[in-house]
Amino acid sequence: MDKLTVEQRRKNMQAVRAFGSKIETALAKALFAQGLRYRKNDRTVFGKPDLTFKKYKLAVFVDSEFWHGKDWETKKYDHKSNQEFWLTKIERNIERDNEVNEKLIAEGWKVLRFWGKDITKNLDKCITKIQKTINETERKNIN
Template sequence: MDKLNKEQRRKNMQAVKSKGSKIETKLAKALWKKGYRYRKNNKTVFGKPDLTFKKYKIAIFCDSEFWHGKDWENRKHDHKSNIKFWHQKIERNIERDKEVDKKLLKDGWTILRFWGKEIEKDLLSCVGKIEQAIENEKGK
């Protein structure tokens, strides 16, 4: 049973962004400031990665811990209401992430996935990993 009424739940869910999230914007701005040019949510790339360097076939995903199920086996019991819905939703998101990774790898893409907290707490490390991936692709 949901704690919120239908209208409250609708407003909460409308506030969730599929693109342009704080973590995505933070990483994108840091890359832009360093002179890297990318595409955001490129529909021509399978899975619509948050950021893409198509020239180097690098796809970057900024995943929030809640929606993408970080540490899912331990955290799945945190849900107290509408449990069946949330378990199905988040487990499907995890499965979709695996499908996207598999397809992109098959097509020769380098995939970088960062958790939201990782971006918030250690932005420079995330940028460094992206720079390393770009250098690796340039060297090929």
């Protein structure tokens, strides 16, 4: 049984954004401030990564803990209402994330995924990881 009315639930679900979330924007602005240029939600790249560095074939995804199933094995039964729907939905999201990773890697891309909490708590570490990946790619391209 849902604790919210149908209208309240509808309003909550409409507020969920496919892109341009606070965590995604925070990472993008910090990278831009570092002088890194990227494309946001590039549809020409499989999986439509949140940030794309085509020159380096680097795809960056910003995943929220809820929608992408962080610690899923321990939290999967935390859903009290409409459990069957949420199990199916989030497990499919996890499966899709893995499919996207595999396809991009097979095409020669490097894939970085960050959890939302990692960005909000350790933004500098996330930026450093992206810069390190770009620097490694540049070194390989020079040799």
